[in-house]
Amino acid sequence: MMRTAYVKGIANAQRVAREAVLCVAENVRPGDSERQVCARLEREFAKARVKHWLHTPYAWWGERTRFDWHGTWETNALPTDRVLAEGEAFVLDAAPIVLGFPSDFAFSGCATGQPETTVKHRELLEQLAQIKRDILTWSASEAGNAELCREVAHGIESAGSDVIHTRYPAQVLGHTLEGFPNWCTGAPRIGTGFQLPLLLTYASGLVLHHLAGAPYPFLNAGAPGRPRGLYAVEPHLGKGTLGAKFESVLLVDEGETRWLDPELFGEVTG
């Protein structure tokens, strides 16, 4: 497949994910439960004829945006009956596969009703916007994957916030979106949360990395080499009871390093 066609396929999928998530996010209100909002997300994606997923929609409210839970991330991250209270932070995150191409988009918001918290949350979003600009600079430099992860963590900590993305499975700052469509892209949905295309693609990516020297599929502190190709990058930070993240697609090709959506939660320009 031509490189430009591949990038366009990913951009289109990311556009679908962003539109559905933002459509639901603007109607999130205190009193909504995580499960209710996930059901709305499911409905939006059903309208877009999404049938396959890297992961189905997640919604996290309040202190759950910080992943302070104990035990397995995958089970704790599933939507609960917890209800959003006034002034609480929330995060919506969905990764549909559209026409065989994966996407992964996340939005961070704050429920109305507590002006002081709204100001603190806006500060976190400004930090995220700065990190987004910095990641572009670091990726365009000679920095390796591990160095990039260190710089992001250092940037978050030096602003007095906590690094949350290291609490994801495999402690990832990001994961590759290369290698799709593949043999497992059309795997049926099983349950809620991470799906077979995610599990099988990244497991085989790790095996191929060790057996055949394929590029490492994750961006984390132990990742070898330099960033190369398309990544879903998801820096996640926290302060007090608030957690916030963005998830966007970064393209690092020879002579070209850019976000497919340059602004924080902004339009996917492709």
Place this chain on the structure above:
Amino acid sequence: MAQNEPRLRASLLADLRIIVLGTWAFFLQLLRSWRLTPKLMDQHDDEQR
């Protein structure tokens, strides 16, 4: 090459751990979400809003 061997082995073990724990967590998630999924996918689930 010999100096790199312990590092390679450590990274191989770390990645094997990711695969094993990820697979285990996938099955736990499957059990936990079995009854939740139809409710999320029910188009009328959100009527009370």
